[in-house]
Amino acid sequence: MKFALFLGCNIPARLNQYETSTRAVLGNLGVELANIKQFNCCGYPLRNLDYKTFVLAAARNLALVEKNDLSLLSLCKCCYGSLKKADHLLKEDISLREEINGILRKEYLEYKGDVEVKHLLSVLYHDVGIGVIKEKIEKPFSALKIATHYGCHALRPSQIVAFDDPVAPSIFDQLVEVTGAESIFWPKQLECCGAPIWGVNDDLSMDLTEKKLTDGKQSGADYLCAACTYCHIQFDTVQKIMLTSRGDNHNLPAILYPQLLGLSMGIHGEILGLNMNHLPLSGIEDFFFVPEVVEEVVREPVVKAAKT
């Protein structure tokens, strides 16, 4: 099983732990990853400026993957959504595809429409399978309550992204539960994290993030779990900014899904880049299942950054 790993722009620059933890986890599951150096922006930010430029950027990535005869594995859900959307448009609209290919041919590239765009979670769920993952779990969690955040661009528009049931998705919950953690019900699970508007209208962005954090905490979550670059940065980096600019501490740090899975597979926290998260995850190892412990221990993750 081999995929072309699409990192996008943010991961190499400011979310390295997402790459290292993904590589560690997928390596453990026997999934091979190809690195295509010539990838460019997925097109997501370009959509606001010009529709065809967006399709062009996405198409170049798809053409590169097609040239290598692979499927694309995206870690970011905004990249996933954009690539899916562009792929759909290029398949539907022959004249658009011709126009875009006309430009790509200058670089000896062409997109015929033979690439499957996948997200990390869909690869884990559909291609690897829960059963295989389960066999690799060495240190299951217990009594760890996780609020899973699906991410808008993976779920919607459902006809195009076809990731999971857009109203009652379950892939992510199942993938979290395989680690022994509990995926809690929380009403705002499918809402936006606020990231798309960060930098444009920060107040609005923080309002939305705050609603999610409040809801997650009220529903009893110990950690928020995302599998998207933007969502994670929002719940981690931006939550930390909110500590100073809004002064409220929700005590709900975020963990990337491959970090969570990696821990339960017994992979060392350093490889998973736990200390690279802005809000500390140091408390999470208390949740490993220890058979001989009888007494209930109060487990509260502490957001230390609040004091700095």
Next chain:
Amino acid sequence: MFFNISLYLALAVFGLGLLYKISTWFRYRIGSEGRGLSATERTSAAIKGITSTLLSGKVFTLFRVFIVDVLLQIRLLRQDSLRWLMHICLYLGFMLLLLMHGLDKFITSIIFPEYYSTINPFMFLRDLFGFLVIAGIAVALYRRFIMKLPRLRTGAQDYYGLIILAVIMISGVLLEATKITSYSSYQEMVEEYTVAADEEEFRALETYWVKEFGVVSPVVKPPFDEELLKSGREAHDMTCAQCHSKVQWAFMGYSTAKIISPIALGLNRANIAEVLWYIHFLACWLGLAYLPFSKMFHIFASPLSLLANSVMDKASSSPANIATKQIIELDACTHCGSCTVHCSVGIAFESIPNLNILPSEKISSIKNLASDNHLTEQQLRHLQEGIFLCTNCERCTVACPVGINLQDMWFSVREALLDRGYPEFLMLSPFSYYRGLMRQSLVEDGYREPLARAREAIAAECHLMSPDKLIPLSPADRAFRSGLSLSAQASNFSVCFGCQSCTTVCPVVANYDNPEEVLGMLPHQIMHACGLGVRDLALGSNMLWDCLTCYQCQEHCPQGVCITDVLYELKNVAVKQVREKIPGEMGISL
């Protein structure tokens, strides 16, 4: 005489140019760093910074970087072994030629008292070093003109660099070849170095040199007399061999000499050797005098950039030194195009004809900005747009072989340009994401104002709804209604029957007590406005710019209207409309 005068002149221009360029390091700035500081203050900050670095443990870092990145250029090797080979050939070959051959009177003959340019190893090495440079030029030409890397651009300075090197090298080789074949050069040598002997002996020596040393004589021609050759060889061993190695060792000159030998007598009569000699040294002087102003100045600035960036960062270095470093970085750029080849949004240049999208070309614009050359509004806005079309992926910074911190440079220039007050519409997109993450490093007002300005500019263009403003309704726009010139997927707004599901599920609408006051029109109203063809209303709504693109509306529309896609493309229309108003704007070409 002429040689010396022209040399001193070139040296003087070079020296003054060097001083001038170094002074710009402390006088110019591109960002807000170093604002209000005089050149003297910046110079003393630099001296302070350098001293404290040299006295700290960082000196080991500097040493390592000097060996690994400056001398061995490992950053380049990691990227592309062919380019590394090219540059090592050029710089090693040229430096060694300069030291051994160019400065032979001052260096080589002092270290090696027995130095003669005509004996080995010097004769061979001169050709070897020259060969390295020529090989380097050949690879550079191949890379720039045959490989055709996408979006790699070759500018006047790149041509100049290759041409000046090529002229120096080729004239040198031709000069050597002409001198090898030259009969008059041979005669001069004989006069100078041989003790008077009889005719027969001269003839023998000449025969030997014609046969073995490539001299083309009007008198002696093949076939050669074996006896003469033998005694010629004896004479050669006695008088010449000490100071003249076998000329075949000068492999480039000798092989060229063989090629030109049929016309050698003519070249000798026309005294072409002297012409080549003038071309050779004058090209050297030109290269020297123009060096501080050409891209070749990177031989000074690039090592500094590599060293400075290994011990400096925005967080701990003084702003004065950051400003100085950034100007050095501009001089360090060799326009090699690594940044552009690796740029994550470089592909956008194929449909948006703004050269400033490409990092390597942005640098040229920023050079003009730094030297305060008067840039027109259009040029400034182009640069601003180019700098905003950047996902801050850092690939340019990682790729730069001379270690320029491009990411920081874009950040500084971006803020400096926004300060000038031209609205930037790309701010209202995820291109602002990184700026948002960095907001704590900016002054609050400086952070918010440009965002407000961008919205106001669009509002002014589209007559944003506001309670105290009359809205001049433009007549229903047929073309607009019949698809907004949007793609097919986003043209189905007319089937909206106004159920308001989109507005009900919108998290942005839900965030406000009185959403219409903040957002202007709500999603269902925008769909309706589109259906009616009321252009201004649709484009002027704040809702467009505050849309999260979370697709809740589209997912929940019972009519299957692609609401989010319509909002996306309305933004495209608005941006296009406002861009067209910029003086001299070219627009999007796709």
